[in-house]
Amino acid sequence: MFKRLFWVGLGVVAGVVAVSKAQAYVKANTPDKARQFLLGPDQENVGMRTLEGLVNEFTQVRRTREAELNNRYIDKLR
Known part of the structure; x- marks a missing residue:
């Protein structure tokens, strides 16, 4: 039970880190109009x-x- 909770928690943390890194990359390396299209206003x-x-x-x-x-x-x- 605790192993599963550990791995699920680790997966959630890895997902959050990956999404935040991807969003930071998109914000830093895309033009404003493309960024507004992807992320919204x-x-x-x-x-x-x-x-x-x-x-x-x-x-x-x-x-x-x-x-x-x-x-x-x-x-x-x-």
């Missing part, structure tokens, strides 16, 4: 916008699935 908060989008999508899918399961099991009880 608000280039300082790309990570937060991405994380917020992922959380919102997860919440929407979770609520949809929860409602589906509730309806299925309520129908079985009737």
